[in-house]
Structure formats: structure tokens, C-alpha cells
Amino acid sequence: MKAIYKRELRAYFKTPVGYIFLSVFIFFAALMFVFINMGAQQTSMSSFFSNVGLIFVFVIPVLTMRLFSEERKSKTDQLLLTAPVRVSDIVFGKFLAATTVLLIGVAATMLFVPIMELYGTPAVAETLVGYLGLFLLGVFFVALGMFMSSVTESQVIAAVSTLGILMALWLLSGMSLQFSEILAGSLHFLGAGLDWLLDFISINARLYDFTLGTLNFVPVFYFLSLAGLFVFLTIRVIERRHWK
Amino acid sequence: MVEIRNLTKKYGNQLAVDNISFTVKKGEILGFLGPNGAGKSTTMNILTGYLSATDGTVLIDGYDVLDNPVLAKKKIGYLPEHPPLYLDMTVREYLDFVYDLKQVKEDREEHLSKICETVKITDVADRLIGNLSKGYKQRVGLAQAMAGNPEVLILDEPTVGLDPKQIIEIRSVIKKLGREHTVILSSHILQEVNAVCERLVIINKGRLVAGDTPENLGKSISNENKFQLRVAGDERSILDVLEKIGGIKYIKSLGRKEAGSIDFIIEAEPHVDVRASIFNALAEAKLPMLSLQTVDLSLEDIFLEVTKNQGKKEIADISEDEIEIVNQPKEKEDGAAEELAAQKEKIAEGADEDESDLQA
Numbered sequence: 001m002k003a004i005y006k007r008e009l010r011a012y013f014k015t016p017v018g019y020i021f022l023s024v025f026i027f028f029a030a031l032m033f034v035f036i037n038m039g040a041q042q043t044s045m046s047s048f049f050s051n052v053g054l055i056f057v058f059v060i061p062v063l064t065m066r067l068f069s070e071e072r073k074s075k076t077d078q079l080l081l082t083a084p085v086r087v088s089d090i091v092f093g094k095f096l097a098a099t100t101v102l103l104i105g106v107a108a109t110m111l112f113v114p115i116m117e118l119y120g121t122p123a124v125a126e127t128l129v130g131y132l133g134l135f136l137l138g139v140f141f142v143a144l145g146m147f148m149s150s151v152t153e154s155q156v157i158a159a160v161s162t163l164g165i166l167m168a169l170w171l172l173s174g175m176s177l178q179f180s181e182i183l184a185g186s187l188h189f190l191g192a193g194l195d196w197l198l199d200f201i202s203i204n205a206r207l208y209d210f211t212l213g214t215l216n217f218v219p220v221f222y223f224l225s226l227a228g229l230f231v232f233l234t235i236r237v238i239e240r241r242h243w244k
Numbered sequence: 245m246v247e248i249r250n251l252t253k254k255y256g257n258q259l260a261v262d263n264i265s266f267t268v269k270k271g272e273i274l275g276f277l278g279p280n281g282a283g284k285s286t287t288m289n290i291l292t293g294y295l296s297a298t299d300g301t302v303l304i305d306g307y308d309v310l311d312n313p314v315l316a317k318k319k320i321g322y323l324p325e326h327p328p329l330y331l332d333m334t335v336r337e338y339l340d341f342v343y344d345l346k347q348v349k350e351d352r353e354e355h356l357s358k359i360c361e362t363v364k365i366t367d368v369a370d371r372l373i374g375n376l377s378k379g380y381k382q383r384v385g386l387a388q389a390m391a392g393n394p395e396v397l398i399l400d401e402p403t404v405g406l407d408p409k410q411i412i413e414i415r416s417v418i419k420k421l422g423r424e425h426t427v428i429l430s431s432h433i434l435q436e437v438n439a440v441c442e443r444l445v446i447i448n449k450g451r452l453v454a455g456d457t458p459e460n461l462g463k464s465i466s467n468e469n470k471f472q473l474r475v476a477g478d479e480r481s482i483l484d485v486l487e488k489i490g491g492i493k494y495i496k497s498l499g500r501k502e503a504g505s506i507d508f509i510i511e512a513e514p515h516v517d518v519r520a521s522i523f524n525a526l527a528e529a530k531l532p533m534l535s536l537q538t539v540d541l542s543l544e545d546i547f548l549e550v551t552k553n554q555g556k557k558e559i560a561d562i563s564e565d566e567i568e569i570v571n572q573p574k575e576k577e578d579g580a581a582e583e584l585a586a587q588k589e590k591i592a593e594g595a596d597e598d599e600s601d602l603q604a
Contacts, residue, residue, distance in 0.1 A: 003344030007330075014332050079328035079388065082292040083345045084317040243296050244255070 004080070004093030005100075008067075012101050021063045022105050028055045029109045037112070043122035045112075046211035049130050052109070053207055056141050057166040063101060064145025065159035067094045068238070072153045081242070091235045095146055102138045106131060126213025133210025136223035137203065141166060143230035150234045173204035245270040245426045246291070246396055251300035253286055253450075260286045262450040263300070270395075273422040275437030275444045276430040283450040284430040285325050288400045291428070292322040304396060318346075321394035321425075325401055327385025331374030335365055335384055338373055339391065348392040359387045363417055379410040386417065397427045403436060415440050469512035470539040472498075473522065476505045477531040485529045491516035505534055 012018030032051045037043070071077040080090050110131060116122040144165065149158040199205050209219040246268040253261040261283045268274045278284050289295040291302055293309045293316060302309045307316040330338055339356050348355060360366040363383040368376060373384060382402065389397055402418065403411045418440055421427060431437050437444055445455040475482050479497055486495055491513050498507040512518040519536060526533050 003341060006344070007333075007341045010337075011330070011332065074328075074331070075324065075326045076328040076330055078289075078294055078322070078324045078326075079342070080345070082294050082317055082320065082322045082324075083342075084314045084347065085345065086314065242294070 001085070001089040001093040001096075004085075004090055005097050008094050008097030009100055012097065017062065017066065018101055021059055021101060022108070024062075025055060025059045025105045026108050028052075028059075029105075030112075033109070033112045037116065041120075043116055043120050045122070045127050045130055046208075048112075049134050049207060049211045050204065052134055053137055053204070054170060056138055057170050058163065060102070060138065060141040060145055060166070061159040061162035063098055064142055064149055064162060065155045066149065067098060067146050068150040068234070069153050069155050069158045073155075081238075087238050088235050091146075091231060091238065095143065095231055095234075098142045098146065099139055102142055103135065106135045106138065123213060129213055129215050130211045132215070133207050133219065133223075136210075136220060136227075137207050140203075140223045140227045140230075143227040143234075147230040147234045147237070150237045169201075169203055173202035245272075245305055246428065247301075247303040248287075248291070249301045249303075251287065251290060251302065252298050253283075253290060253295070254298045260450055261290070261297075264447065264450075264452050265300075266445050266452065266455055268396075268426055268428060270426055271422070271424075272443060273418070273427040273429065273441045275441030276428055276447070277432070277434065277437050277444055278430075278447040279432055282432075282447050284432075284447065285400055286450075287447070288322070288398050288428070288430060289324070292320055292398055293317050294322075294324075318392075319395045321389035321391070321397045323385045323389040323397075323399045323402055325404070327381055328388070329373045329381060329384060332372065334370050334372055335360075335376075335387075336369045338384065339387060342388045342391045346392040350393070355393075356391070359390050362390070362420070363387045364413070379406050382406060382410075382414065383417075386414070390421070393424075395426060397421060397425045399427065399429045401430055401432070403431070403433075411436075469514065469516065469518070471510045471512075471519070471522075471536055472539050473508045473510055473536050474502065474505050474534040475508070475526060475531050476534055479506045481529070482506055482508070482526070482531055485525050485531060486510070486522070489518060489521050489525050491518045491521070502534070509539065 012021075029052050032048055032055070036048045036051065037045065068077070071080065081087070113122060113124060113127055117124075141162075145158070145162040148162045148165070149155075152158050152161075206219040206222045209216055248267070249265050251261055251264045252259070264283075264287065266274075276284055276287070286295065290297045291304075291309070293313050296310060302316075304316040304319050307319070309316045330341075333341065336356075339359070340352075343352055343356060357366070360369060363386050365380060365383050365387060368380055373381065376384065382405075386399070386402065389399065399418065403414050406414065415436065418427060418429065422440070422442075429437065429441060443455070443457055446453045483495065483497070486492065486508070493511045493513050496509045498509060501507045510518070510522070522536070523533060
């Protein structure tokens, strides 16, 4: 696992992928920070986190698209899968490498906290909990992107389909509020159930739990279990290909 | 060292490998021969645990590839058809990665530099793999397979796409490796396996056609006496002359390839040299012979030879479809023979039982 992790991490910074991901992510995160926090002169990063989540929707597919599809296309998967290592080690190695790059990006945006310290008094502990939520959201997105990459040989298809799914998830969460308002009038008997369902699948709502500054077990478990699910599915897909 | 039992692989409904069994002894270099699409790569991918078999077992030094994948894979070095190289790494970085991946226990510096020397890539160690020529890439692929000194090396068409000088070099490397390792080498080039391997296994359309030493296979092959002949004149009169010569098994006209001449394929009876008599007879008839050359044996000829020895029919023309046709009746005969044998056994068993009944 260590060998794969090391190679994968190196590959991110040997190719432009790592730099592109980090520079685009940090640039847009900084833009959000300038508009939302500095412009409006507020120290609460709640809506900043929500908007950075949207940036994730666009940049994480770039981070994950090559993880498995490139190996398959260049046939290097034959080296990995005939080496004396387990499939789960390969998948975890790659997953952790992508997560590390994500962590670098998230950590870089934490510089915004001391900047705010210069002009005001942000609630540091609460903000850090928000950052944890943001990171866990990213971890889930990475797992999902990795899964899409394991399904196809084409990096483009992997990236576009990941983007599509993340976008749909994001919009669906945004709709949750509006839907319940519309439905409350005409279909109020359905309203409660649908509201509950939309809230249940709403990644935004879970992220919001973090940005309030409270560290709850439920949203942590929510993101980690989703990430775990897609890591597991990736392992299954690769093991299954062996049987085809 | 390597034991393959009743290996079968199906892709959907298509049978890629059909009930293949053979064993490779320790220290042996086995040639795995077959035309393109015969199932060589599939078989090798199953041996190395990249694919799984639909049926049958593969044992590497006693470890089942399916039940004990990590232990079995530890004993295998694999060079697939396309060397699995990361083009954005230098040779040295790549080998370092493979060393870590395979969890090699030996001293890193010493082990890797020894491998680099064996396959002669020491001078390109710091270059990006993507910038290397095909021959060097192939050698890096071979180096990767050798990392960790696995007892079994499985090489899938290691010389394909190389120039003649590189082919000779790689072959000598493989020969050298064969002293310390068990090697399975696939190829569709007869000369190659002939030059390197101690034993051959031939497969076609997923089936095992023959398995023997090159000498033994070569014996049946050397009986073959085939020539291509070009004679000036018209076809009828040439055939009249040729048909009178003794010792010729068959003559086949290939038609006109050069103005005013006809080409023929002639096969002589085994151990009969008909070249002088052909020359004399044609000279007498004033039909000038323009060229005479032996026909090189292709893999298909070997197949033909091999299937001919097993079956009873002979066929003049060579194509895989016809090989199939020859095979089928043979199988039926075999099947019938087996049935007969089984019946005989049953009768014998029945007799035994009767006897024991009597004794009781």
C-alpha cells in the first residue's frame, strides 16, 4: 500500500494534475473568501464552506479521473494486479494519495483564519470544525470519483460522469428547502416524508451541520460511511473484472 | 513448479482457452507457441492471477493462484504483452517502485543494479521511460519481471516489435535467466522458441495441440521436403514433365507470377531429394528452371505436421479451418475409442464383482 501511495502522490506532482487542482481550488476558495468574508465583513465562514463545497464539485473530478482509468489504458494495472499485494491495498493506496492532495488544498485555505484574526475575532474552534466538515465532504467526493474512474478506461468519461453525479447531488440538496415549501401547500401529506428524504440525502444539510460549529457524530459518520461505501465498491469493481 | 490442470476460460459464450493441462518443471524453459488469438495471452494472464479461469486450477510451486494469490504471485515475475510501464517515471524510479511494490527483501542498490546490468539498461537508468525506444522499454519490462528474483518468469512475446539485433540480445538474456529460473515464454515465431526453449507446448484456438521437445517436433518437421519452383513455359507441358518424376508427393500450381513462367509448390516423399531429377528432367524438355527454393516452415506447417501425425488424413493446402476439419473426425475416433475402453473396463469390473459375489 505504501509503495502505491508514494507513487501516486509523486505522480500528482510529476504531472500538472496536482498543481492544476491545487491552484484552481485555492484561487476560487480565496475569491469566495474575499467576497463572502472580507467583502461582507463577517467572521462566520458558514456560507464560505458551502460555496467551497461547490468548488469541490468542479475540481475533484480532475483529481480522481486518472486514478484507475489511466492504469487500465496504459495496461499498468497488469503490474499492480499481478504483484503480491491485495486489491484493497491498491485501492487504499490510491485513495489516500488523492485524499492527501485534497488535504493540502484544504489546509492551504486555513490561512484565511489568521487573516481574519487581523481584522476581527473569528470563532476559531467552530471554524476548525467547519474545516473538518469540508474535508470530510471532499473525502466522500474523492471516493466517488475514484469509483467512477475504476469503471471506465477513459479519463474524460470518468471526470464528466463524476462531475454530473456531484452536480446532481449538490442541486438536489439545494432543492430540499424549496421543495418542502411548494409541497407543504398542495401535497402536505407527502411533504413531511419527502422533506425527510431530501434532507436525508442532502449533502448540503450535513455540511451545514458542521458549519454551525457543533461537532456531531452523525454528519461525520454520514460522510465517512459514504466514502467507505465507494471505496468498497471500487475494490469490488476491480476484483470483479478479474472474473470477466 | 507450475502446474496447470484443465484450464478453461470463457468470455461470454466464446471459449478462449479450452481445457488445457500441462506442467513445467523447475529450471525448465517452456515455449508456449500458437498463432495470434490462440489463447496464449489469456493463459498467461490466468497463470499470473490477472484474470481468473472459468474452470481448472493453476498451482505455482504448490500454491493455488486463486486461493493463495499473494503467496503464488510472490513467486512469479510477469512481462505482459505490453510492458506495464509508467512513462512519466525514470527507469530508476520505476524499478524502485516495483521493488517496493513486490516487497523485495534483498539489498536495494545491489539487487537493482544487478538486474540493470543483466538486461543492459544501466546507461539509461536516469532517463524517462517515455523517451526510450521500444527495445529499451521491453528490457525495462523484463527488468521489472526480474525484480525480487521470482522463481518463475512468465514472458508474453518478449521479442515482439524488436529489431533483429535486439531480438538476439533479449534471447540470450532469457537463456541466461533460464539457468536460475523457470521460464514460460510465449511466441508465435517458431525459430524463437526453437532457439531458446527446452520444451514446446503448442496451442491453437484455445486447445493444446502438441507438447514435446523441439528436437522431437523437429524430427517430424525435417521430413518435410517442400520447394517452390519457377519454370519458363506453359503449365501443361511443365506438369507433364514433373508428373513423370518419381518421389514427388504432390504438385500444386501457383499460377503466373512472372511473365512467361509458372510457379509450383512441390512436396517430395520424405528423405528423397528430388531437386537434381527435377533439374535434369526440365533441362531435357528444354523448359528452363528460373528458380528453386525450399519453402520455409511456418507455424501453420508445424500445426499441419502435428495434427497430421495425430490424425490419419493428409491435406494439401494449409489453413486453420482445414486443420479444424482434420481434427474433428479424429476426435470422434478418440471419443469412440474411449467409450470402448470404458465399456471394457465396466465389463471387467462386472466380472470382478461377479467373482467376489461367488466368493462371498
